[in-house]
Amino acid sequence: MNKKHTTSTKYETKKRFIQRFTFTVIRLFSYSVVGILILILSFIIIKGIGVINWNFLTSAPAEGMTKGGVFPAIIGTLCLIAGSALLSFPVGIMSGIYMNEYAKKGIIVRFIRVMTNNLSGIPSIVFGLFGMVFFVNKLGFGDSILSGSLTLGLLCLPLVIRTTEEALKAIPDSYREGSRALGATKLQTLRKVILPMANPNILTGLILSLGRVSGETAPILFTCAAYFLPHLPQSIFDQCMALPYHLYVISTSGTDLEAQRPIAYGTALVLIIIVLLINLLANILRRHVGKNIRIN
Amino acid sequence: MNKIEIKDIHFYYGDFHALKNISMNVEPNSVVAFIGPSGCGKTTLLRLINRMNDLIPNTRLSGKILVDGNDIYQKGVAIDRLRKNVGMVFQRPNPFPKSIYENIAYGLRVNGIRNEKFIRQRVEKTLQDAALWEEVKDKLKKSAFELSGGQQQRLCIARAMAISPSVLLMDEPASALDPVATAKIEELVRELKKEYTIVIVTHNMQQAARISDKTAYFYLGEMIEYDKTNIIFTNPAKESTQNYITGRFG
Numbered sequence: 001m002n003k004k005h006t007t008s009t010k011y012e013t014k015k016r017f018i019q020r021f022t023f024t025v026i027r028l029f030s031y032s033v034v035g036i037l038i039l040i041l042s043f044i045i046i047k048g049i050g051v052i053n054w055n056f057l058t059s060a061p062a063e064g065m066t067k068g069g070v071f072p073a074i075i076g077t078l079c080l081i082a083g084s085a086l087l088s089f090p091v092g093i094m095s096g097i098y099m100n101e102y103a104k105k106g107i108i109v110r111f112i113r114v115m116t117n118n119l120s121g122i123p124s125i126v127f128g129l130f131g132m133v134f135f136v137n138k139l140g141f142g143d144s145i146l147s148g149s150l151t152l153g154l155l156c157l158p159l160v161i162r163t164t165e166e167a168l169k170a171i172p173d174s175y176r177e178g179s180r181a182l183g184a185t186k187l188q189t190l191r192k193v194i195l196p197m198a199n200p201n202i203l204t205g206l207i208l209s210l211g212r213v214s215g216e217t218a219p220i221l222f223t224c225a226a227y228f229l230p231h232l233p234q235s236i237f238d239q240c241m242a243l244p245y246h247l248y249v250i251s252t253s254g255t256d257l258e259a260q261r262p263i264a265y266g267t268a269l270v271l272i273i274i275v276l277l278i279n280l281l282a283n284i285l286r287r288h289v290g291k292n293i294r295i296n
Numbered sequence: 297m298n299k300i301e302i303k304d305i306h307f308y309y310g311d312f313h314a315l316k317n318i319s320m321n322v323e324p325n326s327v328v329a330f331i332g333p334s335g336c337g338k339t340t341l342l343r344l345i346n347r348m349n350d351l352i353p354n355t356r357l358s359g360k361i362l363v364d365g366n367d368i369y370q371k372g373v374a375i376d377r378l379r380k381n382v383g384m385v386f387q388r389p390n391p392f393p394k395s396i397y398e399n400i401a402y403g404l405r406v407n408g409i410r411n412e413k414f415i416r417q418r419v420e421k422t423l424q425d426a427a428l429w430e431e432v433k434d435k436l437k438k439s440a441f442e443l444s445g446g447q448q449q450r451l452c453i454a455r456a457m458a459i460s461p462s463v464l465l466m467d468e469p470a471s472a473l474d475p476v477a478t479a480k481i482e483e484l485v486r487e488l489k490k491e492y493t494i495v496i497v498t499h500n501m502q503q504a505a506r507i508s509d510k511t512a513y514f515y516l517g518e519m520i521e522y523d524k525t526n527i528i529f530t531n532p533a534k535e536s537t538q539n540y541i542t543g544r545f546g
Contacts, residue, residue, distance in 0.1 A: 105353055174390040178452070181346060181384040182403035182459060183376040192402070193392050 041272070048269030051262045057270070060230040061246075061263075064255035070267050075232055076145075076240030077214055077274065080224065083149025083236070084213045088157045089206060095157075096164025096202075101190055120158035125218035127155045132222035146236040148224025155219050156209040163205025167198040200289045207282035211275045217244040243271040297365060299324040299463065299493040300345060305359035307340060309352070314340050316517045318359075322510075324462075327485060327494045329504035329525065332514035332540070338497045341514070342465050345495065346382040347375055363463065380407060382463040383456035388472050389448035391440035391455070396432050399440045399451055403459040418458050426454035427484055446477025453484065457492075464488065466496040470503065482507050501541055505529050513537045 008016075055069055062068030095112075103109045131151030141147040171194050179189040195202075217225075225245035233240040247267045250260040300322040307315035315337045322328050330338035343349045344361060347368060361368050368378050380403075391399050400419040409415060419436070423429040428450045432443070440451055449469055456464060466485070470478040478500075485494060485507050498504050504511050505525060512522040513532075521528060521537045532538050 172390075174386060174388060175392065177348060177351065177384075178386060178390040178392065179402070179406070180351060181348060181379055181386075182406060182455065183380040184402075184406035185376065188406045192406070197393055 044265060044268050044272055048265035051266035052269060056266055061228060065228065065250050065263065066256050066259040070243065070246060070270060072229055072232055073241040073243045073246040073267070074270065076242045079145050079233065079240055080148050080152055080220065080242055081210050081214050083145055084152035084156060085210060087150055087153030088160050088209070092157050092160025093164050093202065096161045096168065097190065099161070100165045100168040101186065101194070116158045116161050124155055124216055127151055128219040128222050131219060136223055142237065143224055143239050144237045145224060145233055145240050148220040151219040151223045152213045152216060155216060156213050159209040159212065160206060163209065164202050167201035167205065168194065170201065171197050200286045203289060204282045204286045207278055207285065211278045214274055214278065215244055215271060217248055220245060243267055243274070247271065298322060299364065301362040303360040305341070305344065305357070305361065307344065308356040310354050314517050318519050320512060320519065320522050322493060322495060324493050325489055326509040327489050327496060327507055329508035329511045330495065330497045330514060331501060331504050331511060336514040337517045338514045339467055342467055342495060342497050345463070345465055346379050346384055348384065350375065380459050381461050382465060383459065383461035385449070385453050385456050385464065385466045385469045387468045389445055389452050391448050391451050394440060395437045396440050396443070396451060397436040400455050400458045403455060407459060422454040422457045425457060425488070426450045427480065428454060446473050446480060449473060449477070449481060450484065461492070463493045463495070466494065468497050468499060471499060513540060515540070
């Protein structure tokens with residue numbers, strides 16, 4: 001072999017070194033993200049797994065929260081997830097569809113988009129304050145699942161709108177044109193071509209927004225969450241306990257903080273498991289719904 | 297009577313004057329090719345004939361386009377009925393994420409046809425006309441995405457024919473295809489001329505020469521020359537046309 005091809009010039013050696021160095025740094029950073037996640041998860045799991053048993057999952061707190069379980073809080077969180085979904089999904093999906101498919105691209109849509117983005121930047125405690133003033137007091141819903149769900153729904157509305165918009169935007173216009181060229185209306189095109197293609201992504205976004213809702217504390221602080229309720233809520237006008245708020249309560253107040261600590265870890269673990277299950281569901285649904293749909 | 301009459305068309309994208317004073321006629325059951333360098337306005341003009349440019353915001357049109365003697369930009373024109381009569385095939389194959397069968401049936405369904413027996417007949421007939429039937433008759437329920445690019449494009453042609461248009465607009469239908477698939481499309485176009493009036497945009501001059509009866513050469517939004525294809529390619533009147541078809545620029 002020609003010698004020229006087997007020896008490297010100084011410049012070649014240098015550029016290979018820079019290449020290797022740069023990617024080593026990039027790799028380390030991305031690995032460290034995973035590392036931190038595993039660290040947090042294993043910390044909670046190790047600390048919390050000990051208290052989790054059937055009794056913990058199915059009974060109410062007892063003896064000044066130093067014993068018992070988190071059953072009412074689990075049910076409360078599930079109620080709030082469902083309630084906020086009922087509000088934010090229809091409104092959010094339709095707004096997203098309107099903005100991407102119907103509205104003329106102009107100043108109004110830009111304005112709505114800027115406002116939705118601003119809305120998602122508002123701290124969640126401010127949503128809580130608004131919820132208290134508007135839903136609890138003004139509309140007279142009181143501290144209730146209804147008020148809490150509405151507040152949480154508002155909170156995740158921007159996310160739902162954004163998700164829907166992005167999912168629709170990912171569908172190339174050639175499909176819209178193909179359908180319209182056959183005499184289909186905008187609505188027919190949307191229902192029969194665009195939505196079936198966008199659904200897996202919309203669905204994933206929706207479920208991920210539920211994960212966000214399930215972990216929020218501030219919006220339900222003034223609108224819904226109960227410090228302690230041994231029984232389950234009977235209607236949407238009842239207060240309820242919720243996992244994130246319960247975690248806050250037993251970590252900061254109560255009769256015996258030391259005795260409450262293991263329960264706090266257990267509560268955190270249950271919350272994390274619920275969120276992970278929701279994310280898992282998103283993945284499964286996405287794969288299932290998107291099975292026969294590929295954008296080429 | 298002319299199938300399509302284009303009269304004094306000016307078209308603007310915002311401030312950009314994309315088409316300048318275009319007038320031309322297309323005779324029934326003929327193939328007309330639009331040629332010219334990128335950005336010359338040939339696709340824009342094509343998309344005016346089935347009002348596809350209506351979907352693009354901030355555009356402006358003056359002049360008239362008549363199809364079968366009717367002004368298609370008149371107030372109150374039923375655009376869906378126009379598009380049923382003037383079908384379109386796009387540059388990249390764009391079958392829907394549905395089965396082969398449902399891709400063809402789609403145009404019929406959105407136009408209110410429920411009779412499944414009739415739909416099945418149309419599916420078979422148009423797939424045969426598009427020279428695709430033999431290749432797909434055993435897998436009509438399979439996803440259209442399983443077909444090759446060339447097959448997908450013939451499926452799109454069949455899809456356009458299913459709603460019985462009298463005009464087919466084709467926007468560089470073979471530009472994303474290999475030579476064998478391209479040859480099949482060209483053969484198909486020659487065959488379809490018997491039943492349809494075809495306007496085809498192409499970048500490929502040999503293709504225009506092979507399949508069209510008349511050719512229009514566009515440059516910078518103007519129609520430089522429009523004549524019988526053999527005249528355009530052997531003895532064009534304008535020097536600009538001569539330069540383009542001999543490959544001196546473009």
